[in-house]
Amino acid sequence: MSEPASEPKVAEGLHAVESGFVHFFVHLATTVGLPRSVGEIFGFLFAADQPIAFDEVVARLGISKGSASQGLRLLTKIGAVSQVYVPRDRRTFYVAETRMRQLFSHALQESLRPHLEGNSRLVAQLEESIEAHATTLGGSADHYRSRAASLRAWNEKALVLLPLLDKLFSLPAPFFPFGFLRGSSEEPPPSDDQP
Amino acid sequence: MSEPASEPKVAEGLHAVESGFVHFFVHLATTVGLPRSVGEIFGFLFAADQPIAFDEVVARLGISKGSASQGLRLLTKIGAVSQVYVPRDRRTFYVAETRMRQLFSHALQESLRPHLEGNSRLVAQLEESIEAHATTLGGSADHYRSRAASLRAWNEKALVLLPLLDKLFSLPAPFFPFGFLRGSSEEPPPSDDQP
DNA sequence: CATTCAGTTCAAAAAAGATTGAACCAACCG
């Protein structure tokens, strides 16, 4: 009853609830290094009940056609939204991928992996460079080798952990397998007390 | 034999090998959204054999005192480097945390966690907002509730997976526990088949 | 065909972020 007459208009033309979703994804987008507008677009589509037309994205969000176009292209490329063709309508419609699992797993494959692979290449170069200069380096050659080795080991670990992480995410929530490492400082096992 | 007379000088005054390390961490830093200079500093320290004084960072890397100061402060704050007091020297020396495990785990706790917690807050607000408007929303209230629920579920999953991930990383490499999910590409339940 | 409508492209403007450097502070030194 004590609400002010107008919505806390976060973005032109959005209902308070919609802009809640937008907020959430703007936060997510920026923490992940994507432009804010991409977060807005995705949030808006994620909230929607049905496919949304390009020009509605522009109008409701109050962003330029240019941004919308680029943002939607990016989101499509990374598999976060897809186009939907609506029969008697000339416009293209978009829907968000709402299964978080898909989103996550896609991101892992398409964004994280390539970076880790980039790392691998750099480590390899680094190691070559060390060997190339080994004689000049004298005693420190070994030191450098061991530092490089640690980078390599770390990176490889990350690489193999990647698919595993993906799996873990796909597990039905209550089942998290804490079993195999009950050693520990962090988490009490999830199983209930059944004597 | 075919090498040019001078090093491929990536940064003033660095040996080729050092700049290999610097490269690696610049890459890492930028993919993680940190300023390049922070990557440079860390790379340089990571390569080093012994503690490095502030002014050497400035000189060898050819960056301003300002950058060095801020970069070192940040790195210290996130636990990636620490100060070392060298007896008869007025300057402060720095060493990189070279145990990748520590770095990683610290990053998980200090960077990822807070973000996920931020998410939680936003989801909570979102849910409140949905309830606040529930009557106005009519039929779509349920739709919004379910979308919000999926965000919540996802976020909570991430939150519980965090310590687990940390554990996995700490495991001696050869031991990776693929055992419990030898199933295939998607999601056969983790419990074994006991009729 | 000429027109309108949907959307893309891309150069220019705006905003956000990183870096510099000069002023400054605080030990230490002589």
Add this chain to the structure above:
DNA sequence: CGGTTGGTTCAATCTTTTTTGAACTGAATG
């Protein structure tokens, strides 16, 4: 004390990224 030396701060500057908007392409429509 007065002068160095080691380092921090922060406003100004430079760089990079994001956003805009106007020109453009290419269907559909009439």
